[in-house]
Structures are given as C-alpha cells and as structure tokens.
Amino acid sequence: MQFTINGSSHSVDCDVRTSLLDLLRDHLGLTGTKKGCDQGACGACTVLVDGERINSCLALAVQYQTRSIITIEGIGSPGNLHPLQRAFIECDGFQCGYCTSGQICSALGMAGELKRGVPSACTADVRAREIEFNSDEIRERLSGNLCRCGAYNGIVQAVQQTFAQTPP
Amino acid sequence: MNVFSYERAADPATAIKLFARGHNPKYLAGGTNLVDLMREDIEQPGTIIDVSGISQAIELRADGALLLGAGAKNTAVASHWDVRERFPMLAQAIVNGASAQIRNMATVGGNLLQRTRCYYFYDSAARCNKRARGSGCDALEGFNRIHAILGTSSHCIATHPSDMCVALAALDAIVHVEGSNGPRQLRLTDLHRLPGDAPDVETELAADELITAVEIPPLPDAARSVYRKVRDRASYAFALVSVAAVIELDERDKVRTARLALGGVAHKPWRAQLAEKALQGASATEESFRQAAEAELELAVGHAHNAFKIDLAKRVIVDTLQELTRRPGEES
Numbered sequence: 001m002q003f004t005i006n007g008s009s010h011s012v013d014c015d016v017r018t019s020l021l022d023l024l025r026d027h028l029g030l031t032g033t034k035k036g037c038d039q040g041a042c043g044a045c046t047v048l049v050d051g052e053r054i055n056s057c058l059a060l061a062v063q064y065q066t067r068s069i070i071t072i073e074g075i076g077s078p079g080n081l082h083p084l085q086r087a088f089i090e091c092d093g094f095q096c097g098y099c100t101s102g103q104i105c106s107a108l109g110m111a112g113e114l115k116r117g118v119p120s121a122c123t124a125d126v127r128a129r130e131i132e133f134n135s136d137e138i139r140e141r142l143s144g145n146l147c148r149c150g151a152y153n154g155i156v157q158a159v160q161q162t163f164a165q166t167p168p
Numbered sequence: 169m170n171v172f173s174y175e176r177a178a179d180p181a182t183a184i185k186l187f188a189r190g191h192n193p194k195y196l197a198g199g200t201n202l203v204d205l206m207r208e209d210i211e212q213p214g215t216i217i218d219v220s221g222i223s224q225a226i227e228l229r230a231d232g233a234l235l236l237g238a239g240a241k242n243t244a245v246a247s248h249w250d251v252r253e254r255f256p257m258l259a260q261a262i263v264n265g266a267s268a269q270i271r272n273m274a275t276v277g278g279n280l281l282q283r284t285r286c287y288y289f290y291d292s293a294a295r296c297n298k299r300a301r302g303s304g305c306d307a308l309e310g311f312n313r314i315h316a317i318l319g320t321s322s323h324c325i326a327t328h329p330s331d332m333c334v335a336l337a338a339l340d341a342i343v344h345v346e347g348s349n350g351p352r353q354l355r356l357t358d359l360h361r362l363p364g365d366a367p368d369v370e371t372e373l374a375a376d377e378l379i380t381a382v383e384i385p386p387l388p389d390a391a392r393s394v395y396r397k398v399r400d401r402a403s404y405a406f407a408l409v410s411v412a413a414v415i416e417l418d419e420r421d422k423v424r425t426a427r428l429a430l431g432g433v434a435h436k437p438w439r440a441q442l443a444e445k446a447l448q449g450a451s452a453t454e455e456s457f458r459q460a461a462e463a464e465l466e467l468a469v470g471h472a473h474n475a476f477k478i479d480l481a482k483r484v485i486v487d488t489l490q491e492l493t494r495r496p497g498e499e500s
Contacts, residue, residue: 016174016216019203039204040270052243052272058200059273062174063218110268118247119263121403126252126259143403144267 002065005030006074012061020059021045024071032072032101036146043145046102046109047071053109055144072101075108083165084108087158095149103145107159110141114163135160169206176218180346180380183219187376188348190215195378197239197278200270205283208290210299220275223380226250232386238277238379242332243268245276255384257393257412261335264397267404277379280333280343280359281371284326284435285406286315297323298367313473314406317481318434320469324367327432328360329406334431335395337439338412339384347377356382360436367435388425391416396488397431398480407432409481411488415452423447426460426489433468433481440464443485452493454486461485 003010012027024030036044038057045057048070076082084104094100114133119126122140138156177183187193191214196202198220205211223237228250236245245251246262288294288306295304307315307325315325341356359371397410410431418424426447428440443464450456461482468478
C-alpha cells in the first residue's frame, strides 16, 4: 500500500486489517501518535487527513492511501516547535503527555474548522456567518480528546492564546 | 478481527455486483462503527466493499428538496449552507452527535445503519438476542439507564443511537436505496424496525441494498424547528432523551403542523405520532403541549434504571415546544 505521511511517500506491505494508527506506530515507527482506547472514545490517536482531524484507530489504513496524512511528527520538531506546542508548555497543557499529540492535532483541525465556519453544538445560531472564538466553543470542539491528568484548563488556555494571536 | 478481502466500488452498480460474489459481505463507509464492531468480533465480514467514495454530493433541488449523498460526511452536511439555512435542526442534530473527529469520518449512510451502543450487545460474555438470537437479553435485568422505553419487547430494549436520524425522522426524510432488484425509496421512519422477536434484523433493507442518498422535502416557510438533546455529560455522549420538533402555527396561534421525533427512547428514531395528533389544531399552550406529551408516553415502559426517561421525555417535549412557540421578548 502507498501512503503520503508528513509529506513523504511510504510503500508499506501490511495486512488489510491494519488500522491507520497501527500503520503509523508499528510499521513506520511514528510513535508520537498514541493508542489510548482503540475505539474512538479518547482522541489520543488523532491525526490530520487532508487537513481534517480523524481518529486513526477507527480508520482502516487501506482507505487512506491517496490522502495526505499529518501526524505530530510533521507539526514541529524539538528544535522548531509549532506555536501551539510552545503554548502547551507555557500553559501547563499536560502532565503525563500521553494525550498531548492528539490534543495538538485535534486543535489544529479545530482551527481549520473554525476558519471554514463549521458550527458546533454550542454555536447559538447555526445560521450565523461568524462563530465566536471563546473557551466554551474550544471545550465543546475538543470534547473528543480526553485528558486523564485533567489538564483541561491549560489546554484550553494554550489553544485560546495561540489562535487569538493568529486567529484561525 | 477476522481476515477479510477488501474491494472498492466507484458506483452503486459495482458495489452490488461485488456484494453478490462476496463472502459474508459488508458495505464499509466511514468505518467509525463497523471497524469497531469488527475489532470486537461482533461483525465478521469476509468481504468488505468500500462504498465511501460513491456519493458525497449535497444538492438543493429546484423544488426545494435537499439531497444528501450517502457518502457525504457528517461535518460536510452540518456545515453546508443549504442545510444550515433551510434545515437548521439537521445541522444542530449532527453537531450534537459524537466528536468532531468522528463527524469528519462518519457518513450519512453509515449514520443511518449504525448499530446500538447497548453494553450487552458489545460484551461477548453477555447474553444478547441482537448478537445471537434466542440467547436472551442481559439488559433487561442489568444496568439499563441508556435503554429504550417505547416499542420495546421482552427480547430487546436497545436504542438506536443516532441524533441525525431523529432530525431526519421529523423532517419526513426519504431514503434512496439500490440493490439487485433495482432502486427504490422508503421513508426514513420505515427504514428501522422495532425489535419484536428478531432484534438482530434492524432494518427493512434487503441484504445487498445500499443506501445511495437521503432526500429531505422542503419545510413550510413559517415552520420553526429545533433539536434538543439531554445527556449525562455536556458533550460527546449519547442521548438519554432527545427531541426534534417542527411546528407551524396559524394566525390564531393554533397548531397548523407539528412534527415530533424522539431519540434515545426506542430501537428506532421514534416519530411521536400520538403527540402530533394531539397537537393538531390545538392552542399553542403549555397545557396542550403537556397533553400531547402524555399521549405519546402513555404506553412507555421503564426498567430498573431508565424509568426516569418517561418523565424526562415529557418535560423535554413540553419545554421544546414552548421554546419554539415563544414570541420574541417573552420570558422563558
């Protein structure tokens, strides 16, 4: 199977049952993406596909061969962090860090959704052209990412300050 | 997960042909439910036919009806301006379901055909007539907080988990399907079955029939609508009770049209026909809304942990109808 991950092409010989998550971790060594629940409930496995966030644990890799996949490894590097990664450090947006790569991919996907005007369950009027960027919207839109350490306040603050400086 | 072969279909005719020669075949779209069920060995297809690319179109027809391609993603539907402006209740229902990640994967067709989230259905150590007909139902005496109160049987009290389908039920949606016997259409409210003595048979579709689109007829200009969901946590949880309501009043504040559907209460999206009948021509008052809710829930049956849903459903119906018929400036 052929994949495009973080801008590079990969040819992988794998079982058709392989999830996108297992492809990344077990076949390509991209272990930044985490396996939490493996059933779409926790969001630790969130990656971006053509800019949209998905749960890679619920995705059969075979369905994603022609798509552009971005994982946390394609977002920043230790010497060159993404502004959102710096904000997570500044705001204490994690303790153990296990959910963090999923939180960051999810927040980047969320920023794209806000830019496109996608409504959420706390958008007062789904017909409104402008969506307010506030902490209620962030909490609702990131509800698919659990943090068992409970670093939510730091996460919301990091997301809010990053995209307040560069509005989504 | 059992071994399966994977094929991708570019159009319904190809999908149906591949289905005919498949081994215990299954259509796959977004995968958010089927992949999970396969991992639990609850679904064990020998052939997977990927239909996710078949129709992602969202199209407003000249007659005002909206056509949602079966492959359209939940997020695409909820974001589409024709949906948001003409059928805001549908956008509300979709964004009240699942998480953003799942809405980016899940499709219209898959949403309709998703299976129950009953814990005992998922637990292979439990008895479940839906998984193995005749084995019994552990939900009846078990932890049944999320289970059904309407249309249940002694064989199954599972619910249909969709939010989107509840809105579609109230919107009189039509499901377009295609199979080896050709294309046909059926009402969304006729798609899903009540459990009876065969809870494993969940829809009226033939095995090889593929959902190709969902059609929503236009709403009257003066109709107001809303989707209201009550759940155990503020986000990313299935409904305990949800209400999709469309109401249109005449010039004397009498109900001209009322369409109500309930979620979280039955094995299918529950069109509240008894309440609708009670509302027809009634004054738009709290009292008539209460009578309508009572009429609908009269035959409801609660179990040890979900009897609260009967009262909750009544109250959510009344409150939702009051919200929809409140004049601007009136106190809530």
